[in-house]
Amino acid sequence: MSSDRARSSLIVALDVPDADAALALAGTLAGHVGMLKIGLELFVAEGPSIVQRVKAAHPELGIFLDLKLHDIPNTMAGAITSARKLGADLITVHAGSGVEHLRACVEAAGDELGVLAVTVLTSQDAAACQQAGHTRPVSEIVGMRVDAAREAGCAGIVCSGQELLSLRERAGSLYKVVPGIRPAGAAVGDQKRVMTPARAIGDGATHLVVGRPIRNAEDPAAAADAIVAEIDGAL
Numbered sequence: 001m002s003s004d005r006a007r008s009s010l011i012v013a014l015d016v017p018d019a020d021a022a023l024a025l026a027g028t029l030a031g032h033v034g035m036l037k038i039g040l041e042l043f044v045a046e047g048p049s050i051v052q053r054v055k056a057a058h059p060e061l062g063i064f065l066d067l068k069l070h071d072i073p074n075t076m077a078g079a080i081t082s083a084r085k086l087g088a089d090l091i092t093v094h095a096g097s098g099v100e101h102l103r104a105c106v107e108a109a110g111d112e113l114g115v116l117a118v119t120v121l122t123s124q125d126a127a128a129c130q131q132a133g134h135t136r137p138v139s140e141i142v143g144m145r146v147d148a149a150r151e152a153g154c155a156g157i158v159c160s161g162q163e164l165l166s167l168r169e170r171a172g173s174l175y176k177v178v179p180g181i182r183p184a185g186a187a188v189g190d191q192k193r194v195m196t197p198a199r200a201i202g203d204g205a206t207h208l209v210v211g212r213p214i215r216n217a218e219d220p221a222a223a224a225d226a227i228v229a230e231i232d233g234a235l
Helices: 004-008 019-029 040-046 049-057 073-086 099-109 126-131 138-152 161-171 197-202 220-234
Strands: 010-013 035-038 062-069 090-094 114-118 156-158 175-178 207-210
Touching: 004 010, 004 220, 010 062, 010 220, 019 035, 019 040, 019 049, 019 220, 035 049, 040 049, 040 062, 049 062, 049 073, 062 073, 073 090, 073 099, 090 099, 099 114, 099 138, 114 138, 114 175, 138 156, 138 161, 161 175, 161 197, 197 207, 197 220, 207 220
Parallel strands: 010 035, 010 207, 035 062, 062 090, 090 114, 114 156, 156 175, 175 207
Antiparallel strands: none
């Protein structure tokens, strides 16, 4: 049987269009994963109450609110305060906002809500970063943003699995949350910098975010169990 630690490392994205679909998928995955991710699609469709509804239905599961906030410090801090009241456990902000913005978020989050700083999206490769106006290599951008997250007191970072080894010392005890996870043979989709579950855990990830390979599986619970078993083997 897979360990509780392995199960708690798996975050599944509830990237579905409405509350009914979200609650159904949450019910299917309860007992098989550690945390559920509520992102922009579901949050915009259903509003903040979806966080409370999922939490009430499955209090044993953590809620990762993936909104990638990026605004002036006062606005970001206000949004963080609202998210904390909803009962979310983790929330994402863009590390590119800078230390001042990140620190404002951390202060608003208090002890109840963990702030995760998104470094560079896993859908962006070097070419995409150049098109966005960045002149530094992806690895250098990520490193600078990890430094900002640590200085601001964030709970963790979100990064590609490809940066994990180079960030081990730099990130220290920060959570290292890795999206773009694809089991061997799974379709990559719109992700560009992907990694298998076992390799990501072996390279130092603390949490993995998985969406389509579980959500679109014929048996989502079995697909989650398979990934948890792979995580367990890498721990």
